[in-house]
Amino acid sequence: MLRASRHRPGPRGQSREAGEGQQGGGGRKEGRGRGRTSLDPQRSSSQTGSNSAGCSLKRCPRRGTRTMALCGKSWLANEGSKHLCLLFWFSLNVGLFWKTFLLYYHGPQYYYLHQMLGLGLCISRASASVLNVNCSLILLPMCRILLAFLRGSQKVASRKTRRLLDKSKTFHVTCGVTICVFSGLHVAAHLVNVLNFSMNYTEEFLALNAASYRGEDPRKLLFTTVPGLTGVLMVLVLFLMCTASTYAIRLSDYDIFWYTHNLFFVFYVLLMVHVSGGVLKYQINLEEHPPGCFHPNTSLQEDIPVPGSFEEPFPEYSPEAFPPEPEQFVEKNFVGICTEEPKFQSHFPETWLWISGPLCLYCAERLYRYFRSNKPVTIVSVISHPCNVLELRMRKENFKARPGQYIILHCPRASALESHPFTLTMCPTDTKATFGVHLKIVGDWTERFQDLLLLHSRQNTEILPNFHQRNYPKVYVDGPFGSPSEESLNYEVSLCVAGGIGVTPFASILNTLLDDWQCYKLRRLYFIWVCREIQSFLWFADLLCMLHNKLWQENRPDYINIQLYLSQTDGIQKTIGEKYQVLNSRLLIGRPHWKLLFDEIAKCNRQKTVGVFYCGPNEISKVLHKLSNSNNSYGTRFEYNKESFS
Amino acid sequence: MGRIEWAMWANEQALASGLILVAGGIVAVAAQFKGWPFAAYSIAAGVFVCLLEYPRGKRKKGSTMERCGQKYLTAVVKIFGPVTRNYYVRAILHAALAVPAGFLLSTILGTACLAIASAIYLLAAIRGEEWNPIEQKKPPERPPVGGGTIKQPPSMPPPRPPVETRKKQPLEEAAQENPIPVTSEAE
Numbered sequence: 001m002l003r004a005s006r007h008r009p010g011p012r013g014q015s016r017e018a019g020e021g022q023q024g025g026g027g028r029k030e031g032r033g034r035g036r037t038s039l040d041p042q043r044s045s046s047q048t049g050s051n052s053a054g055c056s057l058k059r060c061p062r063r064g065t066r067t068m069a070l071c072g073k074s075w076l077a078n079e080g081s082k083h084l085c086l087l088f089w090f091s092l093n094v095g096l097f098w099k100t101f102l103l104y105y106h107g108p109q110y111y112y113l114h115q116m117l118g119l120g121l122c123i124s125r126a127s128a129s130v131l132n133v134n135c136s137l138i139l140l141p142m143c144r145i146l147l148a149f150l151r152g153s154q155k156v157a158s159r160k161t162r163r164l165l166d167k168s169k170t171f172h173v174t175c176g177v178t179i180c181v182f183s184g185l186h187v188a189a190h191l192v193n194v195l196n197f198s199m200n201y202t203e204e205f206l207a208l209n210a211a212s213y214r215g216e217d218p219r220k221l222l223f224t225t226v227p228g229l230t231g232v233l234m235v236l237v238l239f240l241m242c243t244a245s246t247y248a249i250r251l252s253d254y255d256i257f258w259y260t261h262n263l264f265f266v267f268y269v270l271l272m273v274h275v276s277g278g279v280l281k282y283q284i285n286l287e288e289h290p291p292g293c294f295h296p297n298t299s300l301q302e303d304i305p306v307p308g309s310f311e312e313p314f315p316e317y318s319p320e321a322f323p324p325e326p327e328q329f330v331e332k333n334f335v336g337i338c339t340e341e342p343k344f345q346s347h348f349p350e351t352w353l354w355i356s357g358p359l360c361l362y363c364a365e366r367l368y369r370y371f372r373s374n375k376p377v378t379i380v381s382v383i384s385h386p387c388n389v390l391e392l393r394m395r396k397e398n399f400k401a402r403p404g405q406y407i408i409l410h411c412p413r414a415s416a417l418e419s420h421p422f423t424l425t426m427c428p429t430d431t432k433a434t435f436g437v438h439l440k441i442v443g444d445w446t447e448r449f450q451d452l453l454l455l456h457s458r459q460n461t462e463i464l465p466n467f468h469q470r471n472y473p474k475v476y477v478d479g480p481f482g483s484p485s486e487e488s489l490n491y492e493v494s495l496c497v498a499g500g501i502g503v504t505p506f507a508s509i510l511n512t513l514l515d516d517w518q519c520y521k522l523r524r525l526y527f528i529w530v531c532r533e534i535q536s537f538l539w540f541a542d543l544l545c546m547l548h549n550k551l552w553q554e555n556r557p558d559y560i561n562i563q564l565y566l567s568q569t570d571g572i573q574k575t576i577g578e579k580y581q582v583l584n585s586r587l588l589i590g591r592p593h594w595k596l597l598f599d600e601i602a603k604c605n606r607q608k609t610v611g612v613f614y615c616g617p618n619e620i621s622k623v624l625h626k627l628s629n630s631n632n633s634y635g636t637r638f639e640y641n642k643e644s645f646s
Numbered sequence: 647m648g649r650i651e652w653a654m655w656a657n658e659q660a661l662a663s664g665l666i667l668v669a670g671g672i673v674a675v676a677a678q679f680k681g682w683p684f685a686a687y688s689i690a691a692g693v694f695v696c697l698l699e700y701p702r703g704k705r706k707k708g709s710t711m712e713r714c715g716q717k718y719l720t721a722v723v724k725i726f727g728p729v730t731r732n733y734y735v736r737a738i739l740h741a742a743l744a745v746p747a748g749f750l751l752s753t754i755l756g757t758a759c760l761a762i763a764s765a766i767y768l769l770a771a772i773r774g775e776e777w778n779p780i781e782q783k784k785p786p787e788r789p790p791v792g793g794g795t796i797k798q799p800p801s802m803p804p805p806r807p808p809v810e811t812r813k814k815q816p817l818e819e820a821a822q823e824n825p826i827p828v829t830s831e832a833e
Binding site: 187188191194195218220222232234236239240242243244246247248249251252253256443444497 | 649650651654655658659662673701702705708710711739751752754758759762
């Protein structure tokens with residue numbers, strides 16, 4: 001389940017390269033007439049330093065905006081383990097495909113079946129084994145509670161493994177695409193098999209053949225057998241799921257994606273019935289009847305198949321001699337004597353073994369989530385913020401969350417079926433059990449939710465506060481689930497970049513630091529927040545000022561380095577508010593100059609590993625990813641972690 | 647569920663079905679199966695459906711992602727006016743195109759998928775949706791700086807000599823000489 005409501009239809013197609021930002025050091029005025037300077041002493045002193053011939057960046061020749069520098073430790077740190085995992089998965093699939101193909105091509109127990117069906121048998125079985133693996137692996141990234149547990153326990157998994165968990169959605173999509181491609185292959189091969197069953201029907205191998213008479217219409221075979229019918233239905237379900245999962249649909253109509261994707265359960269039920277059909281058979285009496293053996297009884301001789309027909313790739317529609325003449329056979333092969341006729345037995349459905357584990361795990365997790373979220377929360381307060389943002393503060397028994405995690409809200413009165421994820425902006429602590437979320441009102445669910453919440457607040461302004469509780473709609477909370485931003489407290493130096501409403505995961509980090517900043521590994525936090533409207537900064541202006549003042553009081557003013565950017569301006573001078581002078585002096589107009597920022601951070605934190613965290617629109621993400629992968633001359637490594645937005 | 651635009655999903659499905667039809671048709675024609683004229687038909691129908699469905703329609707609310715290079719086909723599809731704008735026509739057209747491909751085994755899946763797409767288009771048409779082309783945006787005109795009154799740089803920028811000496815010299819000599827020629831960007 002993904003973040004529908006936080007998507008804002010932002011400007012597409014505008015390439016936001018590391019653009020003309022405002023350099024505020026030293027009182028220099030740029031051509032745009034903006035005079036706000038940053039008071040950060042480190043920045044102004046390093047300004048002159050970084051402009052001189054400091055950094056030599058190794059870059060590979062550009063091939064478009066998405067090139068990453070392929071050399072260097074940074075790239076290996078960022079991309080290495082991800083690619084290794086992918087390679088492992090890929091080789092697993094290739095190995096399984098090849099092994100199954102060879103088994104059916106050469107295996108004696110499938111000799112007669114292979115004679116009848118040709119290459120179609122091998123391809124369909126090999127693709128089926130790949131489908132088995134992927135259908136079982138695809139469920140694992142969706143077990144969110146398990147993933148949240150792995151993220152939280154720092155003893156169980158090292159940081160590298162936890163960073164791999166960020167890519168769970170990508171892995172899910174990869175497995176999905178593989179399932180689609182190999183389903184296509186499997187279906188094509190089985191269509192050929194059905195044709196061959198019909199054309200190569202013979203009295204000798206009645207048990208082996210799915211057809212009832214020679215030349216039976218293949219379409220009839222397809223629709224009247226259990227595997228055939230379930231297969232067709234599965235393809236249709238897969239078609240519906242696939243077409244609704246494209247990026248364009250997810251962006252514009254998330255509901256279609258969500259409802260069709262829940263058909264996966266139908267798919268799995270059909271899959272389990274599909275493999276129980278028992279059409280695939282193997283020979284069990286190999287010692288008594290070695291395949292292709294010579295039977296002294298003449299009635300069997302005419303029907304002995306010939307290994308020569310192995311070489312035909314696809315038997316054609318036109319009637320073919322099956323079984324071929326026995327004379328060819330006697331010349332080519334050395335045979336034993338058959339003592340009895342071949343006996344066949346159906347396979348045990350191997351797919352059940354593959355998918356039962358992950359399916360049970362996933363179902364158990366859904367049940368657990370359902371029971372855990374069944375108690376409604378108590379809404380403490382509802383606060384309206386400028387620029388269409390609503391803050392909701394709640395309380396729930398036994399609710400524990402780490403900063404950076406997200407929850408899923410379900411309000412039956414707003415919509416019976418929908419639930420939407422929101423990042424926690426305030427986590428419950430030992431002293432305070434209240435937790436909060438900030439919602440941006442974009443879609444119809446959030447609008448209805450806002451109406452329900454504010455309507456009751458407005459109506460009850462004259463009544464005593466006790467009455468507020470009874471009239472708020474019932475809200476259920478599922479979670480909390482993990483996200484990449486949780487790691488920001490585990491680096492010595494972190495760079496947190498937020499775009500617009502993407503500041504929410506970092507707000508919970510800041511709230512946690514406000515509580516107690518000394519017990520974490522974090523020593524310095526660079527906080528960059530880019531917004532389009534100045535009123536947006538009011539969402540967390542109080543929090544930032546309080547944190548800044550607290551750190552000043554405790555003699556660590558350089559712990560947090562705040563930079564606020566207003567990316568769009570109509571030329572009028574703006575301030576955030578009279579009482580937020582701390583933030584006004586750190587407000588810069590224009591887009592940040594990312595390259596200079598990274599150089600500055602690299603220079604001030606040499607030989608260290610800096611965690612880069614980003615949450616916001618995709619354009620900035622590409623730039624940050626590229627810069628994190630490129631080398632710098634100070635030996636600083638940037639590890640890139642992105643929170644996915646939609 | 648109130649604001650789902652079904653047409654966009656039907657469009658994706660129809661495009662995918664067109665591709666499936668083409669693939670199934672190619673296999674049947676290449677292997678010269680019995681009844682391969684049906685396969686040739688399905689290739690033609692598949693290509694037609696793909697071309698018709700490639701340009702994505704404009705959503706009622708919000709911005710729509712264009713497919714790569716779709717503006718050329720948008721121009722072509724736009725010409726047919728109400729025939730391509732109405733989704734009832736598309737639903738019936740897809741249903742009709744799907745039927746002949748159902749007679750051949752290798753294209754039967756394409757038939758099923760196109761039939762589903764046709765059903766979703768019917769649903770979209772019942773809910774009153776229409777196909778509107780995505781127009782190309784003209785770049786917005788920037789207003790001239792200073793209301794268009796500023797054309798030349800200042801003629802006597804600082805540092806200026808004292809008032810007495812300034813009055814004695816004519817304006818042309820006191821004016822600054824620009825080392826490189828300057829033109830105002832507002833023009």
